Amino acid sequence: MSFILWIPLVGPLAFAVLGLLLRGSALCRFVGVAASSAVLVSGLLLVSAALSGYVPDSGGGMLRADALSAYMLTVVGAVGLISTWGGLSSATSSRTRDAAGYEALIALFLAAMSLAVLADSIGLMWAAVEATTIATAFLVGHHRTRRSLEAAWKYVILGSVGVAIALLGIVLIYAASVGTDTPTLSWLLLSQSDLGLDPALITAGGALAVLGFATKSGLAPMHSWLPDAHSQAPAPVSGLMSGVLLSVALYAILRIQSITDLVIGPEFLRTMLSIGGLLSLLVAASLLIRQRDYKRMLAYSSIEHMGLMAIGVAIGPAALPSVLLYIFGHGLIKATLFVISGRILKIEGTPSISDVRALLVRRPGLAVPWLIAMAAIVGFPPFSIFFSEVGIIMAGWSVGLGGIVGAALVLLLVIFAAFTRLTVQMTIGVPSAGTAFTPDYSAHGPRLPIILALATTATIAFVAEPVGTLLLQATAVLGGTN
Amino acid sequence: MFEAFYPQLIGLCTGSLLLTSALMVWRHSLLASIRLLALQGMALAALVAVIGIAEGEPELVLVSLLIFSVKGVGLPWVLAHQSKAAVKQIQESPRLNPTAALLAVTLLTILSYVVVSRVFGLGDSVTGHAAPIGLAMVLIGFLLLISRRRARSQLIGFLMLDNGIATLAFLTSGGVPILLEFAVSLDVLLVVLILHVFAGRMRTKFGGTAVDQLRELHD
Numbered sequence: 266m267s268f269i270l271w272i273p274l275v276g277p278l279a280f281a282v283l284g285l286l287l288r289g290s291a292l293c294r295f296v297g298v299a300a301s302s303a304v305l306v307s308g309l310l311l312v313s314a315a316l317s318g319y320v321p322d323s324g325g326g327m328l329r330a331d332a333l334s335a336y337m338l339t340v341v342g343a344v345g346l347i348s349t350w351g352g353l354s355s356a357t358s359s360r361t362r363d364a365a366g367y368e369a370l371i372a373l374f375l376a377a378m379s380l381a382v383l384a385d386s387i388g389l390m391w392a393a394v395e396a397t398t399i400a401t402a403f404l405v406g407h408h409r410t411r412r413s414l415e416a417a418w419k420y421v422i423l424g425s426v427g428v429a430i431a432l433l434g435i436v437l438i439y440a441a442s443v444g445t446d447t448p449t450l451s452w453l454l455l456s457q458s459d460l461g462l463d464p465a466l467i468t469a470g471g472a473l474a475v476l477g478f479a480t481k482s483g484l485a486p487m488h489s490w491l492p493d494a495h496s497q498a499p500a501p502v503s504g505l506m507s508g509v510l511l512s513v514a515l516y517a518i519l520r521i522q523s524i525t526d527l528v529i530g531p532e533f534l535r536t537m538l539s540i541g542g543l544l545s546l547l548v549a550a551s552l553l554i555r556q557r558d559y560k561r562m563l564a565y566s567s568i569e570h571m572g573l574m575a576i577g578v579a580i581g582p583a584a585l586p587s588v589l590l591y592i593f594g595h596g597l598i599k600a601t602l603f604v605i606s607g608r609i610l611k612i613e614g615t616p617s618i619s620d621v622r623a624l625l626v627r628r629p630g631l632a633v634p635w636l637i638a639m640a641a642i643v644g645f646p647p648f649s650i651f652f653s654e655v656g657i658i659m660a661g662w663s664v665g666l667g668g669i670v671g672a673a674l675v676l677l678l679v680i681f682a683a684f685t686r687l688t689v690q691m692t693i694g695v696p697s698a699g700t701a702f703t704p705d706y707s708a709h710g711p712r713l714p715i716i717l718a719l720a721t722t723a724t725i726a727f728v729a730e731p732v733g734t735l736l737l738q739a740t741a742v743l744g745g746t747n
Numbered sequence: 748m749f750e751a752f753y754p755q756l757i758g759l760c761t762g763s764l765l766l767t768s769a770l771m772v773w774r775h776s777l778l779a780s781i782r783l784l785a786l787q788g789m790a791l792a793a794l795v796a797v798i799g800i801a802e803g804e805p806e807l808v809l810v811s812l813l814i815f816s817v818k819g820v821g822l823p824w825v826l827a828h829q830s831k832a833a834v835k836q837i838q839e840s841p842r843l844n845p846t847a848a849l850l851a852v853t854l855l856t857i858l859s860y861v862v863v864s865r866v867f868g869l870g871d872s873v874t875g876h877a878a879p880i881g882l883a884m885v886l887i888g889f890l891l892l893i894s895r896r897r898a899r900s901q902l903i904g905f906l907m908l909d910n911g912i913a914t915l916a917f918l919t920s921g922g923v924p925i926l927l928e929f930a931v932s933l934d935v936l937l938v939v940l941i942l943h944v945f946a947g948r949m950r951t952k953f954g955g956t957a958v959d960q961l962r963e964l965h966d
Contacts, residue, residue, distance in 0.1 A: 388923060392930035399934065402941045411952050415961040418898070418945050425938045426892065426905060432931065433885060433912045440919035450924065465866060493964045552966050561966070 266314060267323040269307050270330055273338060273379035276303030281372035288365040296368035297349030297501065300375050305342025311335035315738060316731055322385065326451065329385035332738035336589060337382040337516050343721075344508040344596040345375050350714040351604035352501030367407060367499075374400040374505065378513050387435050387474075387524075388450040390517055391428070394481060397510055398424040404502045405494050416490075416497035423490040424481060431477025431517075437470030438462075438524065455524045462528050471525035475518050475534060482514035483571050485544035492552075495564035496616070500607020503560065504600035507567040512592040515574055519585075522578065523743045531581055538579035539669050545572025546676040553683040558616045559609070562687055563602050566642060569680050570595045570650075576673055577657040582744055583664055586736040587656030590726065594649035597718040598641045605635050608709040618687055623694040628705040632692045634715050639688045641722060643681050648719075649726040753801050754873045760794035761877040763787075764914060765856065768887045768907060772848045775839040780903050781827045788818030791910055795917055798874065802921060810928055814913070817932045822906060822939055826899060843894045855886040878918040884911030898946040898956040902939060909935050 277300035284296035314321060315332040322329040330338070349371060354364065377400050381393035398421060406417030435450070441462045442448050442455060449455060455462070480487035495503045522534050549569035556562045570591070577588035609631055613621050624632040641648035654677070661670030696702055708715070725732055767787040771780050792815035799807025841848065859882035888911055891904030913931075916923050923931075946956050953960045 386927075388927035389930065392927065392934055395934040395938075399937045399941060402938075402945075406945065406948075409948070412963050414945065414948055414952055415964055418942075418949070418958070418961060419964075421938065421942055421945070422892075422901065422905070426908065429905070429908055429912060433915065436912060436916040436919065436923060439916070439923055443920040448920070450927065469866060492966070497964070556966070 266319065267321045269310050269314075270321055270323045270328045270383060272307040273304040273342070273383070274376050276300065276307070277372040277376040277379070281369035281376075284365050284368045284372070293365045293368055294354050296365075297371040297375075298346065298353065300372035301342055301345030301349050303342075304338065304375055304379055305346055308335060308339030308342045312339055312731075312735060316735060326453075327386055327389060328383045329453065330383055331742045332735060333516075333519075333589075333742045334382050336735060336739050337513070337592075338379055340512065340593050340596055341375065341378045341382065341509050343593070344600045345505060347597055347600040347714045347718045348501040348504035348508065348604060350711055351601065351718075352499070352504065352607060353711060363407075367404065370400050370404050371501070371505070374404065374502075378509065381513050382516055385453055386450045387438065387452055387455070387517075387520065390452075390520065391432055391435055394431075394478070394514060394517060395425065395428050397513070398428065398481075401498075401502065401506060401510070405498045407499050407502070408497065410497075413497040416493040420490045420494040423487070427477050427480025427487060429477070430480070431474045434470045434472065434474030434477060434521075437466050437473065438521075441466035441470060452520045452524060456527060458527050464529050467525055467528045468533060471521055471529070471534065472537065474521045475537060478514045478517040478521070479538075479541055479575070482511045482518065482575075483545075483568050484541040484575055485548040485568065485572070488545065488548060488568050491568060492561045492564040495567065495603075496558060496560040500603050500610070503563070503607075504603035507564065507603060508596035508600040511567060511571050512574075512596060515571065515578065515592070518575075519578060519743055535579045535581070538575045539666070542572040542575035542579060543669065543672055543676070545569065545575065546673055546680070550676045550679040550683065553680055553687070556683070556687060557618055559618050559621070559687070559691065560603075560606050560616055562618070562684075563599065563606060566680075566684070567595075567599060569677075570599075570642075573654065573657060573673060573677070576661070576669060577653075579669075580657065580661050580664055580666055582740055584657045584660035585740040585743060586733075587653045587660065589736050589739055590649055590732075591653035591657070593725065594641075594653060594722045597722050598638055598648065598650065601634070601638045601715050601718045602642060604710070604715065605631060605638065609635070612709055618691055621691050623692075623696045625692045626694075626704065627696060627702050630706045630708045634708070634719070636688065636692055637719055638715075639684065641719065643684045644677070647724070647726070648722050650722070652726040749800065753797070756797045757794070757873050757877055760790050760797060761880040761914070761918075763790040764794070764910070765880050765883060768884050768911075769849065769852050771903065771907065772852050772887060772891060773845055775841065775845075777839065777897070777899055778827065780839075780900065781823050784826070784903055784906060785819055785823035787907070787910055788820075788823070789815060791913060791917075792819055794914070795922065798917055798921060804921070806925055807922060810922060810925060813928065813932060817936060818906075818910065818913075821936065825939060825943060826902065828943075839895055839897055839900050841894045841896065841900075848890070848894065851890055852887055855890065856883040859883040859886060874918045874921075878915060881911050881913075881915030881918055884908075884914055887911070896957050896959055898942070898949055898958055901958060902942050902946070905942075906935070906939065 280300045284293040287293045311330045312335045315335045377396035384390040483491040549565045577584040644651045658670045792811045795811035860879040863879040888908030
């Protein structure tokens with residue numbers, strides 16, 4: 266069973282090499298899809314193992330898949346599949362030399378994220394998160410324009426400095442464990458209650474590690490790279506980065522939190538994360554009101570959702586099942602939205618919201634899924650984001666953080682209004698008089714991934730078994746009881 | 748014999764680490780900064796070797812060789828890769844004048860001594876006493892990142908930050924596990940290569956590497 270742990274690491278790499286060998290052939294455009302399918306299948310297998318109470322490990326304990334890791338791996342695979350499948354390039358454009366390298370980097374990116382969620386060592390996890398920055402650097406700068414170069418530079422500098430701060434934190438956590446009998450970086454060992462770690466070192470180390478990974482997960486005030494990188498990258502890459510890379514960084518925060526909570530209690534990180542979460546919501550609200558670019562609008566929406574997830578993490582175990590469901594729902598919907606935005610950008614030739622008007626009349630094939638996904642992202646039921654948001658807010662009330670979730674609710678309302686206005690601007694209305702048009706019913710790309718993503722997020726919240734059980738098991742892992 | 752010299756050797760290595768950091772803030776020429784960075788990498792490798800010999804761990808001597816080849820030789824070579832004549836001409840015009848910058852270095856060093864002794868409360872070991880140097884290097888690296896305008900100078904700031912983290916790791920815990928050490932070195936090497944490629948693209952697209960030109964994207 267343990268060999269499954271290696272599939273999401275070795276599989277994408279093998280596909281990447283295969284794609285580079287098949288350079289110039291039309292087949293190499295499927296490398297990303299094949300790599301994400303490998304990740305998704307192994308994720309599902311590990312989930313079924315976790316549900317039957319089996320926790321495989323491998324590589325001398327370096328890799329381990331408990332319920333939480335298996336769940337995150339499934340999310341990586343699912344979001345990867347929607348992004349790469351939905352963003353499949355046409356057969357002709359994939360024959361260039363660039364295309365093979367692009368697909369290989371996507372596969373590498375997926376392997377790095379899989380390693381980050383499967384590693385049972387905060388050191389290895391750190392190295393994998395840094396590897397995601399390396400793999401995505403050239404993907405963000407893929408278009409080679411001045412703007413994408415600027416975005417890539419800011420992304421790599423801020424991303425690596427942020428992750429370097431996290432390394433400083435991990436070094437201090439390791440220094441704390443050197444004072445005990447077993448020097449270790451394994452989070453399984455570090456989150457045991459009787460280790461006697463030095464509280465001062467754990468406080469400083471935990472704060473720095475969370476600060477560093479918060480940069481990577483796009484929480485304010487370290488978010489400034491995010492709108493640039495996510496708006497300049499090609500659509501499938503934006504979908505992957507927004508939909509799942511941010512959540513992988515949040516996963517790292519969850520693991521760090523499970524270590525610090527045991528030594529110094531939850532209060533310290535709770536304050537840090539609630540401030541970061543509320544600031545993110547504030548930044549997103551203030552910049553969404555006057556947003557002019559629809560890809561940047563989606564990027565700010567990611568900051569908003571990460572902010573609310575951070576508040577959920579701050580609340581603690583009561584909110585964690587909702588946060589985990591949130592990661593899945595947000596990932597799929599955001600990937601769908603970025604894929605559609607890429608198609609709109611290609612067909613309309615402009616990223617500006619005011620230049621795209623009356624989409625529902627002119628191009629219903631794109632506008633209808635766009636409207637449905639937009640409804641999902643702002644939190645309409647039956648999509649799972651609604652239930653996650655409600656779950657986090659209820660949990661916040663129940664543990665006495667009513668002030669924080671109240672403030673978050675007000676900001677969410679502002680963001681809801683801003684989103685509705687921008688979406689209506691883009692889709693509703695009639696084309697200016699005198700311009701002849703025929704309604705365009707084409708989806709300009711594969712329809713099935715979009716339908717699958719929307720259908721999954723619309724139904725998953727109603728599936729108590731096995732989804733609910735899995736979420737509870739994953740939460741139990743973080744409580745140190747598993 | 749070695750026991751007697753040990754504290755002095757640690758002092759010598761950490762002293763040269765701090766000195767090279769301060770000099771990098773002071774000098775504006777890119778070539779001088781790159782040479783100082785190479786010196787700093789070698790001082791770090793020496794520090795690791797000294798700790799390794801004192802603790803009797805052959806693994807650390809291996810790590811020291813790795814650090815010497817990556818930070819002392821490899822990375823500076825990558826940075827200085829374009830023709831020497833071109834690098835010589837590059838002069839940085841930082842946002843801070845040298846006096847203010849050196850004053851800031853002093854303040855940051857004092858700050859890190861205060862923080863490390865008060866907050867972390869490290870023991871009375873020789874290495875524990877020197878640990879604030881690592882934090883000071885991290886902070887000075889930040890100072891360089893913020894105050895420099897050119898792409899490559901920012902890169903040097905990032906590398907100093909990384910050296911500082913490594914110094915802190917070796918002084919507080921005798922280094923992280925060797926597998927992680929390899930991973931970190933590889934990651935840093937790749938990040939530097941990527942940024943180097945971007946700096947090259949920037950020169951062709953913008954006609955210069957001043958980071959101030961990067962202001963097309965905003966809300």
